[in-house]
Amino acid sequence: MPWKRKYRWVHTAPDIAKEDWCAFHDGLCIGRVSRDLTSLKRGMFMWSGNCSDWWGFKGPTPHSGRTVEAWEAAKAVEDWYDIGLERTGERPSRVAEVIGPLDADALPRWLRD
Structure with a gap:
């Protein structure tokens, strides 16, 4: 079965870098990819x-790498995060306070400004 993204992906700087x-x-x-x-x-x-923004997050190593295809890199990020979630447990409420208010699409408002 082909990989399907699990989390929200957005262009970091659409006017500067398309990929x-x-x-x-x-x-x-x-x-990031x-x-x-x-x-x-x-x-x-x-x-x-x-x-x-999540102090105490127990992300696995390696935390970075290279792939031939963009989807492979995105999958690597999501897999890395999922393993870290399993190791770390539920995200504490103080992390949400650091992130700040969210827009309707669950992105931090600082990303929209």
């Missing part, structure tokens, strides 16, 4: 898991 996305779970940024444009591995997609 650069961030993933969100209820307003929490959980990772972008095409490598400068290194010896240019053309590949770089991914990185990120839960910097």
